[in-house]
Structure formats: structure tokens, C-alpha cells
Amino acid sequence: MQNLASTLEVEFGRGFSYRQLAFCRQFYRTYTKEDASKVIAYQLKKLITMNERSHNYERTQS
Incomplete structure (x- = not known):
């Protein structure tokens, strides 16, 4: 997930940190x-x- 966060932040800018992706994942699972x-x-x-x-x-x- 860290690699994904890094890739997304390079391509789209702020808002795609590892922490934010972890929150999104938790939301999706909940x-x-x-x-x-x-x-x-x-x-x-x-x-x-x-x-x-x-x-x-x-x-x-x-």
C-alpha cells in the first residue's frame, strides 16, 4: 500500500498518503x-x- 500511496501522490498530488489510503481501506471494510x-x-x-x-x-x- 505504501507503493500505491507514493504512486498516487506523484500522479495526483496531496490526499493519497499511506495513512489516508489506510483510512479509505478501513471505511471500505467497515x-x-x-x-x-x-x-x-x-x-x-x-x-x-x-x-x-x-x-x-x-x-x-x-
Whole structure:
């Protein structure tokens, strides 16, 4: 997995460290596809909400 991490980081940049790949592997082994979809959808919704709040805050500060 270390070789894969090194190859991916060279080709795609940050975000593909050994540690990150280990987390992805653990996630894949822990959740079923259906559960994974729910977890990912929930996380995306949180990120979108945070982004919208940040954007709205920046507009009020201008």
C-alpha cells in the first residue's frame, strides 16, 4: 500500500498518503455499499452547509 500511496501522490498530488489510503481501506471494510452511500451523503451535506454559511458570513462582512 505504501507503493500505491507514493504512486498516487506523484500522479495526483496531496490526499493519497499511506495513512489516508489506510483510512479509505478501513471505511471500505467497515461499511456496506448502502451504509457507505448514507455516510458519504451526510458528510457532503455537512460540507455544503458549512460552505454556504461561510459564504453568507463573508457577504455580510463586506
